[in-house]
Amino acid sequence: MNLFIEQTLNGLQLGFTLLMVSAGLTLIFGIMNIINLAHGSLFMVGAFVAADVGGRTGNYLLALLAGIAGAAVAGLIVELGLIRRLYHRDHLYQVLATFALVLIANQAVQMIWGLTPRSVSAPAFLDRTVPVLPGLPYPAYRLAIIATGIAVIVFLHLLVERTRVGMWIRAGRTHRELVGAFGVNVRLLYTLVFAVGAGLAGLAGVVAAPFLSVESGIGDHFLILSFVVIVVGGIGSLKGALYGSLMLGLADTWARTYLPDLFGQFVDPSTAATAGASVASASIYLVMVVVLVVKPNGLFGLADE
Amino acid sequence: MSDPQTAPASRERTGIRLGLWARGPSRWHIALTVVFLALLSVAPLWVEASGRGYLVTVLTRVVIFGLAAMSLDFVMGYGGMVSLGHATFLGAGAYTAGALTYHSLDGSRLLGIPGTDQALVTWPLATVVGALLGLVIGGLSLRTKGVYFIMATLAFNQMIYFLFNALEIYGGDDGVGLFAASRAIGPLDASDDIVFFYVCFAVLVVFTVILNLVVRAPFGRVVRGCRSNMARMAALGYQTYRYRLAAFALSAAITSLAGAMAVTESQFLSPSFAEWTESGELLIMVIVGGLGSLIGGVIGAGALFLLEELSIDITDNWQFFVGIGLLAIVLGAPRGLTGTLLGGRRSHD
Amino acid sequence: MTELSCRGLQKAFGGLVVTDDLALSVASGEIHALIGPNGAGKTTALAQLSGELRPDAGTVWLDDADITELSLPQRVHAGVARSYQISSVFRDFTARENVELALQAMDRHSFRFFRPAARNAARAERAGGLLDAVGLGEVAGSSAHRLSHGQTRQLEIAMAMASDPQVLLLDEPMAGMAPDEATRLAELIRSLAEAVAVLLVEHDMDVVFSVADRISVLHQGSLIASGDPDQIRADPDVHRLYLRDDVES
Numbered sequence: 001m002n003l004f005i006e007q008t009l010n011g012l013q014l015g016f017t018l019l020m021v022s023a024g025l026t027l028i029f030g031i032m033n034i035i036n037l038a039h040g041s042l043f044m045v046g047a048f049v050a051a052d053v054g055g056r057t058g059n060y061l062l063a064l065l066a067g068i069a070g071a072a073v074a075g076l077i078v079e080l081g082l083i084r085r086l087y088h089r090d091h092l093y094q095v096l097a098t099f100a101l102v103l104i105a106n107q108a109v110q111m112i113w114g115l116t117p118r119s120v121s122a123p124a125f126l127d128r129t130v131p132v133l134p135g136l137p138y139p140a141y142r143l144a145i146i147a148t149g150i151a152v153i154v155f156l157h158l159l160v161e162r163t164r165v166g167m168w169i170r171a172g173r174t175h176r177e178l179v180g181a182f183g184v185n186v187r188l189l190y191t192l193v194f195a196v197g198a199g200l201a202g203l204a205g206v207v208a209a210p211f212l213s214v215e216s217g218i219g220d221h222f223l224i225l226s227f228v229v230i231v232v233g234g235i236g237s238l239k240g241a242l243y244g245s246l247m248l249g250l251a252d253t254w255a256r257t258y259l260p261d262l263f264g265q266f267v268d269p270s271t272a273a274t275a276g277a278s279v280a281s282a283s284i285y286l287v288m289v290v291v292l293v294v295k296p297n298g299l300f301g302l303a304d305e
Numbered sequence: 306m307s308d309p310q311t312a313p314a315s316r317e318r319t320g321i322r323l324g325l326w327a328r329g330p331s332r333w334h335i336a337l338t339v340v341f342l343a344l345l346s347v348a349p350l351w352v353e354a355s356g357r358g359y360l361v362t363v364l365t366r367v368v369i370f371g372l373a374a375m376s377l378d379f380v381m382g383y384g385g386m387v388s389l390g391h392a393t394f395l396g397a398g399a400y401t402a403g404a405l406t407y408h409s410l411d412g413s414r415l416l417g418i419p420g421t422d423q424a425l426v427t428w429p430l431a432t433v434v435g436a437l438l439g440l441v442i443g444g445l446s447l448r449t450k451g452v453y454f455i456m457a458t459l460a461f462n463q464m465i466y467f468l469f470n471a472l473e474i475y476g477g478d479d480g481v482g483l484f485a486a487s488r489a490i491g492p493l494d495a496s497d498d499i500v501f502f503y504v505c506f507a508v509l510v511v512f513t514v515i516l517n518l519v520v521r522a523p524f525g526r527v528v529r530g531c532r533s534n535m536a537r538m539a540a541l542g543y544q545t546y547r548y549r550l551a552a553f554a555l556s557a558a559i560t561s562l563a564g565a566m567a568v569t570e571s572q573f574l575s576p577s578f579a580e581w582t583e584s585g586e587l588l589i590m591v592i593v594g595g596l597g598s599l600i601g602g603v604i605g606a607g608a609l610f611l612l613e614e615l616s617i618d619i620t621d622n623w624q625f626f627v628g629i630g631l632l633a634i635v636l637g638a639p640r641g642l643t644g645t646l647l648g649g650r651r652s653h654d
Numbered sequence: 655m656t657e658l659s660c661r662g663l664q665k666a667f668g669g670l671v672v673t674d675d676l677a678l679s680v681a682s683g684e685i686h687a688l689i690g691p692n693g694a695g696k697t698t699a700l701a702q703l704s705g706e707l708r709p710d711a712g713t714v715w716l717d718d719a720d721i722t723e724l725s726l727p728q729r730v731h732a733g734v735a736r737s738y739q740i741s742s743v744f745r746d747f748t749a750r751e752n753v754e755l756a757l758q759a760m761d762r763h764s765f766r767f768f769r770p771a772a773r774n775a776a777r778a779e780r781a782g783g784l785l786d787a788v789g790l791g792e793v794a795g796s797s798a799h800r801l802s803h804g805q806t807r808q809l810e811i812a813m814a815m816a817s818d819p820q821v822l823l824l825d826e827p828m829a830g831m832a833p834d835e836a837t838r839l840a841e842l843i844r845s846l847a848e849a850v851a852v853l854l855v856e857h858d859m860d861v862v863f864s865v866a867d868r869i870s871v872l873h874q875g876s877l878i879a880s881g882d883p884d885q886i887r888a889d890p891d892v893h894r895l896y897l898r899d900d901v902e903s
Contacts, residue, residue, distance in 0.1 A: 099585040230456060542735075
């Protein structure tokens with residue numbers, strides 16, 4: 001039972017990290033209808049800037065803020081310099097242009113920070129365990145990530161549902177041309193949304209960094225995972241991003257924990273370990289397969305769009 | 306009232322606009338194809354004569370990856386399906402041929418079947434595996450459209466990549482060398498690089514002819530029709546899904562064949578064949594060469610590999626400049642090399 | 655003699671009812687016009703008859719066969735073809751290739767991979783015949799994107815006729831046409847209707863009242879009147895709602 005709770009918490013932690021990446025991506029897609037492969041690079045920028053600042057100052061909070069700011073500024077530059085030229089282009093060219101950004105970014109971080117992987121360590125004040133249940137200590141840092149994820153989704157929910165900016169975002173999703181007619185500066189709105197999404201990707205990069213080695217291309221896997229989140233949850237829907245992220249985080253963690261044992265009931269242990277690990281690594285994609293079969297527009301997708 | 310459901314998809318953003326190749330293969334297009342293949346056919350002799358024989362293997366890779374890019378162009382330039390997951394099939398072909406070769410060296414069995422390094426077995430088998438995998442992945446991904454399709458193909462790519470990474474028997478993420486394998490193609494020993502080039506080149510020529518026929522055949526017309534307007538195709542009475550799926554599977558099969566050829570060429574099997582960036586690179590080849598031209602994929606592969614080879618002494622940051630160049634092409638010359646080559650010529654067929 | 659009909663058709667998008675208990679029929683030899691103000695649900699009704707949109711409830715019949723479950727392509731093969739309000743010809747293809755593509759759809763399948771489609775002489779001839787019939791014989795070899803708006807509309811009709819349909823659903827075929835072009839197209843539709851059933855959604859009231867045998871008026875998803883042009887002209891409800899500007903002025 002303790003194992004289950006622990007793994008569930010791990011799954012939630014992964015899920016909320018994913019949420020930080022995919023919420024920005026889905027907002028950007030929902031309002032601007034653009035596919036951005038460089039979103040993973042913004043994750044990477046966040047991690048690298050945090051590693052750099054953290055390495056220099058030893059101050060985690062400073063590193064965190066710098067990582068978010070770095071990714072947001074990078075996003076701002078990318079939106080102003082490239083993305084806004086792509087809004088009316090075919091998706092193919094959006095893919096190509098943002099893939100070019102991925103190549104450039106992956107190489108650029110090597111040119112700036114060298115080939116040696118860097119690391120970010122969890123802040124000292126969270127570098128301990130807290131008992132979540134009697135007899136079940138759990139790393140405080142992971143709990144902090146879950147809390148941060150919850151804060152992010154609450155923030156985005158309030159932003160979209162309760163503010164004037166959010167009203168424009170919602171209107172822009174369905175009636176793009178109308179927003180301009182309201183006298184809203186659509187370009188500015190797009191730039192802001194993009195920067196917010198970029199900052200969130202940077203945040204994800206910073207908080208996930210202690211579990212990873214910070215090297216070129218670390219954001220790519222999170223990019224692809226958040227695509228799976230979007231296919232599962234539905235494009236342009238925060239609710240979809242939330243449930244999709246948590247489902248995938250849990251599916252991945254549970255499968256990794258339990259599948260090898262489960263397989264062990266039927267085949268010999270070494271085969272079970274290999275097969276279990278393979279299937280576990282595919283588990284989130286199997287969730288996607290099921291959704292594609294049952295509800296091709298995603299669980300919470302805007303109908304038929 | 307006009308509901309989004311009933312309005313035909315004439316405004317659909319995923320429909321790719323092509324000026325040049327729109328009407329299918331023209332005389333100019335065929336001329337360019339023939340000229341380029343003729344140049345390619347003498348290229349190894351020329352590099353050999355000019356004392357740069359090491360370039361022969363680069364040319365072979367141009368042929369192999371050009372074949373993959375050409376088959377990607379078939380689904381993308383003619384079928385309007387933007388696949389960001391074609392490295393899946395490259396990897397599937399590589400692992401089919403590579404695994405068989407591995408077991409033949411090892412003397413062990415693969416699911417009860419003895420291994421072999423005979424290309425006449427491994428290559429066709431890889432093609433079949435690619436077709437089947439294409440049916441499954443295409444069948445699922447084509448339930449979505451536009452940007453979802455792009456994301457789904459990429460996601461499946463990543464899944465397959467991790468599966469290959471988990472195959473410890475073939476070295477996991479490090480891969481495994483197959484250097485003791487022969488390059489037997491039927492009775493022919495193609496261990497000589499020039500001989501192997503011409504084998505691959507012959508395969509490329511065959512599929513260039515086949516794909517050029519297919520895009521002009523009734524099947525190709527349907528596929529091209531689906532690119533410009535799927536709703537209208539359905540209103541004409543076409544079951545669009547099955548034609549698009551067949552096109553996707555055909556492309557997957559050819560790409561998988563290219564993957565098998567690539568592993569026979571490099572004699573090294575590793576998951577890097579199936580890395581998602583490889584899918585992106587195939588896309589680059591198509592776009593650099595010219596979308597919707599078939600031969601453009603090979604031209605694009607040639608441009609990319611030769612530039613890489615030439616720049617290797619100058620810079621370590623090759624990818625950085627590929628990225629810059631790609632941005633320049635996307636923003637400045639979206640018709641690619643062949644489109645720019647043929648300028649404003651209109652097709653007359 | 656063929657008849658397309660529907661009964662009890664019901665469709666809502668979220669809370670918005672766009673088709674409310676709709677019953678309609680159109681038989682070969684007649685032109686049945688469906689009119690109504692913007693947002694009345696004409697296009698949605700057409701989409702349910704053609705099979706693009708599934709009704710929430712109700713039945714669509716082709717003679718005695720229930721075709722409610724048939725998809726759009728299946729209904730085309732059963733004999734129900736449609737044209738679109740927004741021209742949706744294949745702009746990359748020539749006029750002839752457009753019609754050939756439509757004809758090819760009637761083959762049992764198109765999994766033919768090697769013989770060039772352009773070499774099918776019989777099909778080319780039939781395409782030529784259809785293009786002549788709609789008055790496009792001279793521009794058969796032109797790219798569709800070079801055709802004028804009126805010619806594109808004519809091409810739409812030729813493509814819809816390619817399946818040799820028994821029922822033709824035309825969604826605003828005259829939209830955006832010059833008056834003389836519209837007159838010619840009206841004549842064409844009139845002549846088509848000798849053999850097939852035509853359901854016509856159209857905004858141009860002059861055309862509707864001159865070509866239609868029967869007119870049904872749709873308002874907020876349901877029928878408020880149905881009858882021959884004289885009856886509709888005289889119907890007070892229709893007047894109040896909709897016709898005042900178009901007919902009396």
